[in-house]
Amino acid sequence: MNLEAFNLDPQTLLAIAGMALVTYATRLGGWFAIRRMVLTGRTRAALDAVPGAVLAAVITPAVLTTGPAETIAAAITVVAALKLPQLVAVALGVASVVALRAILY
C-alpha cells in the first residue's frame, strides 16, 4: 500500500455523501411514516405480508429466472431448512448449486 491509498477526491466524496444521505433517508422513511400509527385490519395484514414479500422479491432473479440449477438448489435449500439448522441448509444449498451447475450447464 502507498500513500495514494489515502487519497480522497472531492467529487468522489460528494458522490459518497449523496448516496449515504438518500440511503439513510430510505431507512428512516418507512419507520417515520408508520411509527405513530396503530394499524388494524387490512392495512395491518398488508404490512404483515411485507417481510416475506420483500425477501421473495429480492431472491426471485436468483431463484426463478436464472436457470434450472438455481431453482432446484433453492428447492433443496427450503426442504433442508424445514428439518436442519440454518447454516447446514445454506451449506447444502450452495453445495447443490455447484453440483447442479456442473451437471446441467
Place this chain on the structure above:
Amino acid sequence: MRPDDMSSDRFTEARASAVAVLPAMIAVIPFSLLLGALAAQKGITPLEMMLMSATVFAGSAQFVAVDIWREPAPWLLLTVTALLINMRHLLMGASLASKIGHFGTGTSLLALFTMVDETWALAEQRAARARLTPTYVLTMGGILWINWVGWTGLGAALGSLMGDPAVYGADFAFPAIFLTLLVGLWQGPRTGIAIAASAVVAAIVHLTVDGPWFIAAGGIAGALAGALSAPSGDEAAETGIGE
C-alpha cells in the same frame, strides 16, 4: 437502562444475535473483497471505499454504484441510483416500526442505520418469536457493519487478486440464506399467498424492466395479496393515530 435489559440478559441477547448473524457474516466476505477489488479498478482508493461502506452500508447499491462509477464521479447519477435501489428500505422500515416501537428515538435511529436485508430479515424472524431488544438488533448490525467496512477496504487495497465468487457457488449463499429466513417467517397459507404473488410479479418485472424495480413491485404485490387474503370481518381497515 431498561429494567428488563439487565446485563446477563443482554449477554444472552448479544450471543444469540451474533450466532444468528454468523452465516451472513461469512457469506458476505467474498463479496466484500470482490466489491473492493472492482472499486480499485475504477480508481476508488481503499480509504474512499471504507468511507463509502461505512456511510452507505448497502451491498447491492454499492455494487451498482461501482459498476457505473467513472472519474470524475457522476455524483447525481450515483445518488439517484442508490435511492432507487434502496427504495425497498421504505417497506422494510415500515414493517419493522411496530417491532422496535419500544426503542428510544436515538436507539431507533442507530438501529435503522444498520438495517440491511440480512439484519432486517433476522430481526423480523426474531420478532415473530420474542420481543426485540436493542442489544439484539445493534449487535448484529454492528458485527455486519465492521465486517463490511473492513473486508471491502481490504478488497480495495488488495486490488484484483480475488477470483469470481460464483466459482465456489458463493453467489448462491445469499439466496440460500434468505430462503431459510423465509421458511422461518412462515405463518400459514397467507404467508404463501403473499410470497407467491411477490415472486410472480418480481419475476415478470425483472424480465421486462431494467433496473431494480422488481423488488418494489414484488414487495407491493405481496403486501396487497396479504391485505386481500386477510380474513373478512377486518373490512373496516382503520388506521388510528396512537400514543
